[in-house]
Amino acid sequence: MIVVLLISFFGACTVPLLARVMGRGAGFLIALLPLGLLTGFVSVASIVERGWVRGQGIPWAPQLGLDFTLRLDGFSFLFCLLVTGIGALVIIYSGGYLTGKPRVERSRFFTLILLFMTAMLGTVLAENLLVLLIFWEATSVLSFLLVGFDGRSSRSRRAATMALQVTAFGGLMLLAAVCMIGHVLGTYSMAEAVRQADVIAASPFGGPIVACILIAAFTKSAQFPFHFWLPNAMQAPTPASAYLHSATMVKLGIYLLARFEPVFAATSWGRATVITVACITMLVAALQALRAENFKSALAYSTIASLGILTLLVGLDGPAATVAMVGFLMAHALYKAALFFCAGSVIHSTGQQNLRSLGGLVRVLPITAIACLGASLSMAGIPPFLGFISKEFLFEAQLESSWELVPLAIAVLVNAVMVGVAGVITLRPFFLGRDKLKPVRHKESLSIVAPPLLLALAGLIISLDPDWITRVALRPAVAAVYGRPVEVDISVWHGITPMLMLSFVAVSIGLLIIRFWRPIHTRLRSVDRLDAYSVERLWERGLRGLVAGARGLTAWVQHGDLRRYLLMVVAGTAALILWSVGMADAWPKLPEPGDVRIAPTIVALVGLGGAFAATRTKSLVAGLVATGLTGFSVAITFMMNGAPDLALTQFTVEALIVVLLTALLLAIPIATPATRTPGMRRSDAIIAALLAGLLFFGFLDMAAHGHESAAGEFFGRMSYVAAQGHNVVNVILVDFRAIDTLGETFVIAVSAILAASLLATRGRKAAPGTPAPVHFSFAIVGRGLALLLLAASIVILWRGHDQPGGGFVGGLVAALAFAVLSLAYGVDRAQRSLRARPLTLVGIGMGCALVSGLPAMLAGKPYLTHLWWDGGGVLPKLGTTIVFDLGVYLVVLGAVLAFLFGLQREASR
């Protein structure tokens, strides 16, 4: 069976390509694929006939309970016959129906139909519920694609979306049900689920499981209140409607219900719900079928009514109900597909489908008319057609079941309406109203008339000679659904029985409906309220509300005000800290107050004062100065607490920030209006103070709990022994944690590239005006200072391994040298004296840093293990660290210069 699915799938992907090279005949050739599969199924009929079940499985993801297990029993077999048999006819029919379409379109249609066939086969063959779910969803998606086949029409797009929304919703319900079943039983086997139906129903998940399964089935089989998608889905090309929306896919809900009948029957309300829903569906569909204006929607509503009957039969207990369900399922598939084909032929040849404006087509479409007549007689349940037999079973099942007479009365009424609809759709377009005949676009062709005729004939032949089909399909199917073999006796004449009387009643009312169709139809159409309160409208209003709600929510949350976003972040952080502290129920531990040193205290307080001043000042320049003050005081603080490397770096950075931001402030207006009201400022200050207070206590607590850092102790011990360096900070950066540093260097390189691309002078160069006069003080010291700084930066880089310094600081100091030059003589001269583009420096630097780790690999050590050479006593000790640090130096220098030159040039434009 897996082979069957694989053939079907790969065939679906490849065979339709024939339609690209062939013209009209392609349909017949492509139909050989489903026909071949049909033959394959028929060849195993003898196995199914004996009531055996064929199983096959391969493990897929056993940890998840997901195994690709399939099984073929009687019920699946019946579905497989219908799917492949009708599938072949659909393909043949499409070959004739789609003559007006380009070849690419036709090929696409065939592909979708065959893929759909594969998905259907997979669904009915699946034994593992997860596999079933996957194929089930595949049918929904393919139905979406087929309904929306004409993607340029907005109506078919809308119909496709609606069909997908409803059936995919049902698919989600099925997913929920399957997950819950797996949770309860610990297995996803369908047979196991049916066997342990009582366990499922008794578990706390019993109710939800049944509800989800019912919803899944109702959405797929278009039961009330999910029925509205099916009439809309008639936007699909007619062959697709015949295949998906009457013969096969919509019956998957029935399939699911029939399979899980023991499960929902085990709950107290399962059967009652199914029967009630089925009755409402039948009534609504019957009413709408009489109101329907055109051919296809009349058929669609009668399909919904038929699905209601099937649902009702699944809900009823007793063997007769199962026999009736299986019989009617087959009969309906045959005659409804035939009727859809006829409807398609009418639309194809006349281009219109309004029942009131069609007439007299028997003259141009004689064979279609005959096929339509045969199928309609079956639908109306006139002997000796198959529909008659199935209707007899239907009434028998209802009489035998333990239910009240209300469903029976509804069933009789609905059958009467079906008689009426069958009569109207046959008589009016084909046989009545000869005067309405208009010239037709297409005449009948073999591929258009053969499929409906074959199906109509099948309905007749099966009922006259039901032996084979009863033996191989119906009886095993009933046995598979009912759980044990049931005697199925199909014959046209049972004698004068109550069922025959009921049939007679139904046909009589149906004849009356045919006679008075026009007044009934116009009267019903004039009731607008039926449209206004339809579920479809509710669904649309719901969707519109959902979109509006989402839009409102988005506008409320995504207001676009940066300040409020940040406020949320800050306040949220504070709230999280408060909450977690509250949960931990711990008070911060306070450290011992140590001695207070006067000088550091003053420095630190000056820094804090600078920060306060920055928040108070209105001028941006003052703010810059105040921030710089804070930075310098922190640098001094670092220096006074044994961190000369940090102090050096911080000093240089602050100096560079002043230079760079000055360039910015020169370009933008310094005096800016206040952007916050005093109230806002106050609330901002309160929240900031809250977060700062939390941090204050948090860090005090951390300091009080402080313990010796083992890593720090390790680095202190090993830095000279293992890495030949005296300056532990630098050794950590370039050796122990070199990969980290490499990453950070890379970040800086990337930011330089980003800045360079943002600041690239677009199109025009700055006008080469007279260079600005150089200030006297700069003229005297500028060049000397820059040279001095450059020399210092190289010393800092060189001695970094043993003394305070290193690549980062070195690069920053070198950049400072060029900053001085550009302040003194302008950007252009500064850049000329560099003799290279800043990004080139970045690239070379990155290369140095990356290459410096390679020699270690040659020596068989991990990347970035630095090697040392003692210099042979003449030279100072040399190591690959200096290459790494040089790389860092160049990247930092290049990056800062990219910022510096870019900002200054952009600002001076």
Next chain:
Amino acid sequence: MTYLYALVGAGMFGCAIILILSRNMVRMLLGLSLLATGTNMLLFLAGRIRSQQPPIIEEGVRTLGESADPITQAMILTAIVIGFALTVMLAVLVLRAWRTQGTVDARDGDAAETLGPPRERDPVDA
């Protein structure tokens, strides 16, 4: 000193937040720079203020004696440089915003919002 440095670090942090919450992008930029400084201060405190001796191994000795914590210093050193790159990057963005939008007010930088939501003419809305 621990109390003082915690107070100063947290104070800088708070002031930085007030600046960041401004809608003037230059003030936000200064705030972010200040935030980096304050955070570095707090990070330095996390390494504990224990010695004024820099973490440098003296000549003739093979291991580090009593000194400040080298790890936090290594971390802060890269943090300073990265924070600097961040600040300057923001300066570039502010300058571009001024050149293209003619404003440094965050509220007016709404070029993306004025484009409207994507798929404005959704069939469901129509």
